[in-house]
Amino acid sequence: MAATLQGIAKKVGVSHMTVSRVLNNKDDGRVSASTRARVLEAVREVGYRPNRAAQALVRSGKTKTVAVWVRDLSQPYFGRIAGYLESICADDGYETIIRGRAADRSTLAEWPVDGIIAFDSEVDDKLGRPVYGIEDPAFVSADVYVNRDYDHVYLDLAPASRDAVLHLAQQGCTRIAHVGSTQKFKDDSRWQGYLAGIKATGFQPELIPLNGDSRKDVIETATKYFQQVGIPDGFVCRNDEIALGLTHLLRKLGKRVPDDACVIGCDGTPEIEFADVPMSTIDSPIFELCRTSWQFLKKRMMEPECDLQSHTITARLVTRESSLRKS
Amino acid sequence: MAATLQGIAKKVGVSHMTVSRVLNNKDDGRVSASTRARVLEAVREVGYRPNRAAQALVRSGKTKTVAVWVRDLSQPYFGRIAGYLESICADDGYETIIRGRAADRSTLAEWPVDGIIAFDSEVDDKLGRPVYGIEDPAFVSADVYVNRDYDHVYLDLAPASRDAVLHLAQQGCTRIAHVGSTQKFKDDSRWQGYLAGIKATGFQPELIPLNGDSRKDVIETATKYFQQVGIPDGFVCRNDEIALGLTHLLRKLGKRVPDDACVIGCDGTPEIEFADVPMSTIDSPIFELCRTSWQFLKKRMMEPECDLQSHTITARLVTRESSLRKS
């Protein structure tokens, strides 16, 4: 009965607009100092908090809130993205609503947000539109797959993947395999870059195809693969998790890393620098991805009709012990 | 102009209530089949989505949405919690709004949610109340610190911490140190359990006090500590990250794990089972924590006046290679 503008207004003996004016600091100075003081006192007393739903209803498009969609919150990679974006947006005075895999993408459009940022490998033409919804909310997607329908930040892993292969060749590897799934995404820039590198070396491409992204997956799949065709001496993996799992497996099989086999991961997870064999990786500049996405979104929110925005961020290879042979 | 109940109503030539009835399947059968079909057609055509803000405004307390607050999304531990809760809530038809560190806790209460779950080590009497807000939203906190003011799930790490010390003693360790920060939280159940274990063994307690939670922190701090008073032969760490970092450091210093020094982590991060030395850990049943929190919240949302709910979940020690000496 009290924690609304009306309630406070009644308490103080003014109209709700006076309270609103005090709280929003609009129509500067239109409220006398004494009234303002009484209102603020009452506001504090009842612990008033504005009702976001009501605010959103009356002035849609200015809620100072954005939604962030990531593919799977429980993966550290996406958790970090969510955390960064939350900070970045907060710095500009925006609140963030974060959603992950379990949520229905399309329900985001129902919330009173000014914009949506999606980090979601599965966003393509079919998925992007429903997220974007029919109406206003500004939309930016960031991903390893190119997208030409809306504002988009593209993480290009191809050059670094190519470099990874060449680097392994230089270290003396002759059977260089890619560890990852390409069934769904033939245009995965990791796979493309790997192929380019293989072509340049003249070696045979080898693919160890995974079903999932976990260490268990790689251990099972690679074990079978090794039994069938032997153990390659160089590996470029689709992410760091897999690279660590593979290293673990290789050790179990009596192979030394990097002496008998070199391993390169992908993502740039901070922890792998401190793994027992510091892991080479294709470093995704997550922070830069987040920052650029946010800049695009801000621009789109300010100028809904501005030109399509697009930017490519190129990951680069970081070599560490797991792929550096001493000789 | 179109994507509202009114818009659709005008398009079809009925009143907005008819559209509402069709969409909500309320007042069963109050709408004729033919009208229903025409409405649904129009709804699909314009891509109508309900306006959450408007819904929330009119029937507060039944938005089928809950907010989840975690301390720091960019930490995998909390990312996993957020991901689990999202799934669990989704299974019951609830949407989740996830927030992390960067958000202002108190703003959650402004959103039209039916309840709030907080996984936040810093929630205490001072922080909990503002989150809970003055008004309705049901509130459940889950944490390693006991809380008696609201529904609460308590993760008790003390017994497992005690077991960890005893286990290390049994393995022949005689200098068993705790690695963690206790400045802020003297009542940290990890520290309490550690002390109990030390008391039982008769050894001297040793604390390697950290500032942060990252591997870098532990490497710097422990290096100094070792220089000053030598290297203990057993370590109970406040989380798995730190345990891995410490193992890395010990190896660098020429110590073998577990032969020269045993290490035990805390959290039960799935990955550490596959670390090069499979890591012993105090396993936090995250999933159970999430599930219980959600059950409490559901109950509180159904029966706002029900008795205070409280439950303790006890973590247990999982021993692996990093603390198991062969002899």
Added chain:
DNA sequence: ACTCTGAATGTTCACGTTAACCTAAACCCA
């Protein structure tokens, strides 16, 4: 004294939805 100005505050409406109540026609049974 009489308008004029502007500061301080009030009134009304709209946002999109649901709940509660209302109505008109059709049907039903004696």
Added chain:
DNA sequence: TGGGTTTAGGTTAACGTGAACATTCAGAGT
């Protein structure tokens, strides 16, 4: 054929807020 009941809707109000416009009142200017 007249009363009631059911079917298929419609009308209105309310939720809390902010924008636009309206009002009041004191003092300034003439």
